[in-house]
Amino acid sequence: MKETRYIFAIKEAMEEEMDRDENVFLIGEDVGLAGGSFGASKGLYEKFGPERVVDTPISELGFTSLAAGAASCGLRPIVEIMFMDFVTCAMDSIVNQIAKMRYMFGNQYTVPVVVRMPEGGGLNAGPQHSQCLEAWFAHVPGLKVVMAATPHDVKGLLKASIRDDNPVIFIENKTLHAMKGMAAEADEDVVLPLGKADVKLQGSDVTIVTASRMVHESLKAARILEQEGISAEVVDLMTIQPWDRKTVFDSVAKTHRLVVAHEAVKQFGFGAEIAAAAAEEILDELDAPVMRVGAPFAPASYSLEKYYVPSADDVVSAVKSTLERTL
Amino acid sequence: MKETRYIFAIKEAMEEEMDRDENVFLIGEDVGLAGGSFGASKGLYEKFGPERVVDTPISELGFTSLAAGAASCGLRPIVEIMFMDFVTCAMDSIVNQIAKMRYMFGNQYTVPVVVRMPEGGGLNAGPQHSQCLEAWFAHVPGLKVVMAATPHDVKGLLKASIRDDNPVIFIENKTLHAMKGMAAEADEDVVLPLGKADVKLQGSDVTIVTASRMVHESLKAARILEQEGISAEVVDLMTIQPWDRKTVFDSVAKTHRLVVAHEAVKQFGFGAEIAAAAAEEILDELDAPVMRVGAPFAPASYSLEKYYVPSADDVVSAVKSTLERTL
Amino acid sequence: MLTGFYTMMVRIRKVEENLMEVFSRGEIPGFLHVSIGQEAAPAAVCAHLNANDCISTTHRGHGWAVAKGIEIRRAMAELFGKREGFCLGRSGSMHLADAGIGIMGANGIVGGGIPIAAGAAFAAQYKKTDHVAVATFGEGATGEGAFHEAMNFAAIRRLPMVFVCENNGWAEFSPKSVHMPVESVTSRALAYDIPAVSVSNKVVEIYEAAGEAVRRARKGKGPSLLEIRCDRWYGHYVGDAQKYRGKEKVEEAMAKDCIADFEAELIKGKVLRRKDLDRIRAEVSAEVEDAVNFARQCTYPDVSEMLEGLYV
Amino acid sequence: MLTGFYTMMVRIRKVEENLMEVFSRGEIPGFLHVSIGQEAAPAAVCAHLNANDCISTTHRGHGWAVAKGIEIRRAMAELFGKREGFCLGRSGSMHLADAGIGIMGANGIVGGGIPIAAGAAFAAQYKKTDHVAVATFGEGATGEGAFHEAMNFAAIRRLPMVFVCENNGWAEFSPKSVHMPVESVTSRALAYDIPAVSVSNKVVEIYEAAGEAVRRARKGKGPSLLEIRCDRWYGHYVGDAQKYRGKEKVEEAMAKDCIADFEAELIKGKVLRRKDLDRIRAEVSAEVEDAVNFARQCTYPDVSEMLEGLYV
Numbered sequence A, B: 001m002k003e004t005r006y007i008f009a010i011k012e013a014m015e016e017e018m019d020r021d022e023n024v025f026l027i028g029e030d031v032g033l034a035g036g037s038f039g040a041s042k043g044l045y046e047k048f049g050p051e052r053v054v055d056t057p058i059s060e061l062g063f064t065s066l067a068a069g070a071a072s073c074g075l076r077p078i079v080e081i082m083f084m085d086f087v088t089c090a091m092d093s094i095v096n097q098i099a100k101m102r103y104m105f106g107n108q109y110t111v112p113v114v115v116r117m118p119e120g121g122g123l124n125a126g127p128q129h130s131q132c133l134e135a136w137f138a139h140v141p142g143l144k145v146v147m148a149a150t151p152h153d154v155k156g157l158l159k160a161s162i163r164d165d166n167p168v169i170f171i172e173n174k175t176l177h178a179m180k181g182m183a184a185e186a187d188e189d190v191v192l193p194l195g196k197a198d199v200k201l202q203g204s205d206v207t208i209v210t211a212s213r214m215v216h217e218s219l220k221a222a223r224i225l226e227q228e229g230i231s232a233e234v235v236d237l238m239t240i241q242p243w244d245r246k247t248v249f250d251s252v253a254k255t256h257r258l259v260v261a262h263e264a265v266k267q268f269g270f271g272a273e274i275a276a277a278a279a280e281e282i283l284d285e286l287d288a289p290v291m292r293v294g295a296p297f298a299p300a301s302y303s304l305e306k307y308y309v310p311s312a313d314d315v316v317s318a319v320k321s322t323l324e325r326t327l
Numbered sequence C, D: 001m002l003t004g005f006y007t008m009m010v011r012i013r014k015v016e017e018n019l020m021e022v023f024s025r026g027e028i029p030g031f032l033h034v035s036i037g038q039e040a041a042p043a044a045v046c047a048h049l050n051a052n053d054c055i056s057t058t059h060r061g062h063g064w065a066v067a068k069g070i071e072i073r074r075a076m077a078e079l080f081g082k083r084e085g086f087c088l089g090r091s092g093s094m095h096l097a098d099a100g101i102g103i104m105g106a107n108g109i110v111g112g113g114i115p116i117a118a119g120a121a122f123a124a125q126y127k128k129t130d131h132v133a134v135a136t137f138g139e140g141a142t143g144e145g146a147f148h149e150a151m152n153f154a155a156i157r158r159l160p161m162v163f164v165c166e167n168n169g170w171a172e173f174s175p176k177s178v179h180m181p182v183e184s185v186t187s188r189a190l191a192y193d194i195p196a197v198s199v200s201n202k203v204v205e206i207y208e209a210a211g212e213a214v215r216r217a218r219k220g221k222g223p224s225l226l227e228i229r230c231d232r233w234y235g236h237y238v239g240d241a242q243k244y245r246g247k248e249k250v251e252e253a254m255a256k257d258c259i260a261d262f263e264a265e266l267i268k269g270k271v272l273r274r275k276d277l278d279r280i281r282a283e284v285s286a287e288v289e290d291a292v293n294f295a296r297q298c299t300y301p302d303v304s305e306m307l308e309g310l311y312v
């Protein structure tokens, strides 16, 4: 283990996997010479050359489908979509092609594409550069959807995603890019399992299910709540599709209260699925309403961003509200 | 009132609104000379000419954004996307442009675009021609999402959508196109309110919240359940975004049991939001787990379609399961 | 080789004639788009390809799958929705694929397959093989952004591929003039500096032009575009009465038959005799009927197989 | 007219120089893309437009908004994120818009605004007015399907519009060669049979070419494409050190200054004297500084306004 940053951990994961398997390559806008818009591939072009670190014209649909074709011929593409908002241009590729190629063609193909993209606010980049759209992908059979909260996790999860034979939507968070933390060294080769949640903090009064940046806000909330004698358990889903029902349900069986927190707009976000599954499968365990934390139902705002993106305070309120409303 | 078919009711709604307001026009692939792939615009080209019934090249992104531009200049476009699956090509237009233009430009514009598209199975058209993706749009602030179950409703809701100054995603269902039923005449000018659910059947033991084709399966299920002494209330949401919390919650306050049924894949579908809202806002009213009915987590199948799309039997099972599991 | 062309064209025609028949009888469900009248292009182009070369095709792709060498029995089983089909009966006509011989799959999304073929070409270049990829599509598909983005990338990276456009003058129910401001798809290629030729629906002419393009790709000289000017005899799908087109235009199209024309040439050139042609047609008929019977006897997948293999 | 060009170019430059300064001081957040070195195109093209004509612009769109006549005070307020801004402070630099004078909005999605401008042109045609629409974009944007689909539709329907591409040789951090297999964007227009010309970064030359294109559109003769070969002085956004580009190339670009060149011409041609230029620059400076001060004094929106007007 060593200290690094989230963005370097992404680079290391890609580099280690490219070292390990010559079929792994990276493709996207400005990933090559420039080392990526957020610097995720800095140095990879110099090391692996233009064949394996592929700069593209501005054409998200085209290069994502190209990756699908390359994957079905045995390569293992990592596609970078510069901002998650731009994935709207590649939805046909991801949803009608990548997600379906294996199943639709009778399992003849494996399509090991990883589509990386950073989501969320934090840069005051406004309505078309701040969205969190993971719930869309989680609704599409054939895809896996991964979200990483720390340097350690992003490295281990990205390595796992690259090695996975299924298509993976790999969601980073722009505010986390600069985050410092420990991550595994190359020779440790830590590969985290997809579909497995991580209990980031043990607690007994309420379960906070969350992912990505909101893991940190939830942990901050837990510290605030602790002052008031409330013990929160923080479950980082890490994979949204398929999500780890056992870890979540076990936690709720212990705390009997559930809050789901994400940065995406609250309505129809992934919190809805977690809450609905709880209402369907473990209703008897719930002693209080399931509260959800998410962004307000509006596009992201340039100058009101700090009020727009959900924070620890919002998590605290949700927890208190579920406690107050205990049945 | 007169008897008609769902597909004719769509045509009538468009025709009446085009008669009423010369700024209304229709644009899409083969909507003109050919009268629409499913015949929704038969006769409109002859009546209104190629300026107002606009055949396009195959370019969903291009013509949907074109409609956005036209709308912000005072026109009222109706866009036809031939199959809902193809809307994947126009997501940028709908999500980053149409949904945001008003808000993002400081309310300077109104963007009254209606994007019509038929969803669902029933034609054995396979994985890329059968999807139900309404949950995506319901997650996007700025859009309204409407789903119509009967000839009467499709006419009244489409007229309302065309007159609404907000962008509306208007979802039809391919199996309903041929459905016969009563609908209003032109001079009755029935315009149904958006955002208002319709209780299609009164009942006391369980509330089935549903929309589009599944309204009919739910009604069928209610008849089967009646035989066994179970009284189901069927609530047709009609508008998914914004959905009618009052009607749904009032019904659950009466029945204390909730089932949500849609044709889309169950996981992360609109049922999740309804169930989550119930678990958040009216948990104390719930006497039993909230069950959801939706398609299995797989792409639509060509030859197994009849098992793939959810049916009345699935609704019956869900209702029974919620009753059996009463707390 | 000429006999090979002829046999292949007849095979494609027979497969689709049989499909139309069983479809009309309700034996197969869904949508069926036949390419009758357009058999020359797949027969000619695929003659340059081997099992390592990839093709992506469209909703109107039976001919390409057959010409690329798909096993007709299992293709037929797929169209019947049977588990013995190449896609386990899950996908039918619009998604025929055989990974073993580079049939990357028909695509129900217009233009969808074009960048996917570019991906195969990219993989060939990446692995430093001499394999090539062929994207097939109609002139209507050239309206989609996917076509543009794939052409642009292929030109920039000099991908080993051939863009093959069957310009049959119609996209669903509307004529070319609704879709293109230019007469020929070759004009589209100017935007990317990709060499392009347009040929008539004659198998030998197509063969020669395709040979040039495939050789160019194999040598690492980059992509080409090949337009085949052809006619769609039947409607967009089987059951489409083509009212929008007019009886005369349909008859005009049907008067042009790449198979009949080629027969006449073969006889005139003394390559084959009338009775050779008859024999070939009979053999192919038997082969295709066998496939239909095979498909009939296959079994439907079971509902328990619904989720099988969705994830690896 | 020449004085008008000069004043406008200086106004654009001053606005952006001020923006760079306040941005560097942290007074405005987010991303800032300036178009310094590219002032000639908006000044020249917009001289042909009136308030009924629409333009769609890009992330690098300040110059176009200014040239189209945006009120600089309220534009500045928007960039400062204040509620007095055109977008109520919600959107900032990447989304400047003024519906009242046909500034349909800058777009954060590359290529996104091109079909939107086509929609404005469609509306003009639909309403039988003689208004025109102008889509502005960079050469990088021509890689997107949106560009292709809009060009195709505009050509087919002969929409009254002009496609204006500022080819500054860079798209973010990569050179033109990564994005285009052709030298000039005019080659792209061949795919649609749209007339296209490429001009240098001289304001009068651009003005003449644009006049031709705008007149053509107004007369109902259809769309044209105009490429302006220009240079981006600074990085992709303010703060980009342009390491990928090399100091020499940057200096080379900065040596070419459409404003300085025009000044020299004006003086040589005895249109304006040195002191006239000085006076204009001083006036414009005062105007822009006033706008900055105005923006500083404006108020931030309140969180209670977050959902206001999302739906009508």
Ligand SMILES: Cc1ncc(C[n+]2csc(CCOP(=O)(O)OP(=O)(O)O)c2C)c(N)n1
Pocket (backbone or CB within 6 Å): B029, B058, B060, B082, B086, B089, C059, C060, C108, C109, C110, C137, C138, C139, C140, C141, C142, C168, C170, C171, C172, C232
């Ligand atoms: C993205 C998308 N849009 C629309 C359709 C509907 N559609 C299917 S085939 C077709 C026409 C295709 O025309 P062309 O490319 O010329 O091929 P042809 O049918 O003539 O072989 C259309 C519009 C589709 N399948 N996918």
Ligand SMILES: Cc1ncc(C[n+]2csc(CCOP(=O)(O)OP(=O)(O)O)c2C)c(N)n1
Pocket (backbone or CB within 6 Å): A029, A058, A060, A082, A086, A089, D059, D060, D108, D109, D110, D137, D138, D139, D140, D141, D142, D168, D170, D171, D172, D232
């Ligand atoms: C759909 C989309 N993809 C990528 C980006 C990121 N991006 C912003 S500007 C830009 C380069 C644009 O280059 P060009 O069109 O030449 O305009 P210029 O910046 O040179 O003015 C890119 C890739 C984006 N905003 N939208």
Ligand SMILES: [Mg+2]
Pocket (backbone or CB within 6 Å): C138, C139, C140, C166, C167, C168, C169, C170, C171, C172
């Ligand atoms: Mg065609």
Ligand SMILES: [Mg+2]
Pocket (backbone or CB within 6 Å): D138, D139, D140, D166, D167, D168, D169, D170, D171, D172
């Ligand atoms: Mg540029």
